[in-house]
Amino acid sequence: MKIKAIITGASGMVGEGVLHECLLHPEVGEVLVIGRRTAGVIHPKLKEILHSDFFDLSPVKDQLKGYNACYFCLGVSSVGMKEKDYHHVTYDLTMHMATILADQNPGMTFCYVSGSGTDSSEHGKLMWARVKGQTENDLMQLPFKAAYMFRPGFMRPTKGLKNTLKGYQFFAWLYPVLRPLFPNFVCTLQEVGQAMVNVTGKGYEKRVLEVKDIVKLAHLTE
Template structure:
C-alpha cells in the first residue's frame, strides 16, 4: 500500500531536496505540504496547504498521513527576536508532534541540531533541546530526531556568519573529528527517507550516523 507523507518546511534547503526525493519515490502516492508559500511545482502527488504554521493546530482536519517530516528551522541572523525564534524552532515542531499523536501518525522525523540541550546556557542549543525533550514526551511510536552539524549548501538569503563558518569548515574538515564535520542537505534528506522506510535503533541520530544512513539510500 502506497503512503502519504507530510512535509513541514518544503520550501527550505533540506525540505526542498526531501520533496524531490519523495516525488520520485514510488512508495509515496501523496505528499502534503504545509507552509506559508508555494513550492511552485506542478505534480499530481503534491497537495499544498498554504497556512500560518504558527496556527498549525487549526488545520488538524487535513493533517493526516503515514509519516511526517519536519524540516523547519531558522537562524538568529534571520530571526533576531528570541520570542519569534522560539515559536519557529520549538513551537512548530512541537505542535506537529502533538498532532501526530492526536491523529495516530506513527512516524515523526524532525531535524534538530548538534549540541541540543535543554539545560544549555546558549539560547539556540537550549531551544533545540527543549524541542527534542517535549517531542519525545509525545510518545509517538517511531520518533526520530536528527542532530546534524553545520549544514553546507547555498540558501536564497545571505547569511554572512554561516558563510564564514562554512568557509573555515571546508578548509578544516579533513582534520576535524568526523562527528563535527559539516553535512550536506542532500545527505540529511536521503537519511530521512531511509529512516522513514527502514526505521532505526535510536531516537536521536547524530551527525556522523546520519551520513552512514544516507549511504543506504
C-alpha cells in the same frame, strides 16, 4: 506500504532539499507540503496546503490525517532574537503541530530537524541549543510510532534548488575538503532527505541522530 509524508519548511533550504529527495524516491507515494507560501513545485506526488497561522492548525487539521511520516524542516535563526520569542516560534509552534499530528496519525514517524550542538540537558549556555533541546525532548514523549531528532551540521546544498542559503552556496566548493576533515559535522542535504525516508521505512537504533548517523542511514540498502 508506500510512505505518505507531510513536509514543513519546503520554501526553505532544508525543506526544499528533503522535498526534492521525497519526490525522487520510489518508496514515497504521496507528499503533502504545508506552508505559508507555495513551494513552487508541480509533481504528481505533491499536494499543498497554504496556511498562514501555524499556531492555529484547527482549520486544516482534518487534511493532515492519513499520513505515516512528517519531515519537520521549519525553523528560524535565533540571531537577534530574545529567548522568549525564539521559544515561541520554535518550541510552541513545533509542539502545536506535532501534538495534532500525533493525535491524527498515531502510526506516524516524525523527523525533526534541530542542529548539531543541540543541548539535550536544556541548561547549557547557548539559548538556541537549550530551546532546541527542550523541543527534541518533548517531541520524543508524544505518542508517535517513532520520533527521530536530526542534528545536521554543515550540509552541501543540492544543485539546482532555489532556496540555498548564501553561506552554504559560498562554502559548497569546500565540501570535498571538509568532509574527510570533519566527518562528524559535514554531510549533504541529499543525505538528510534520504536518511528521513530510510528511517521511516527501516527504523534506527538511536532516536537522536548526529551527522554520522544521518550519513549511515542515507546509505542503507537493506
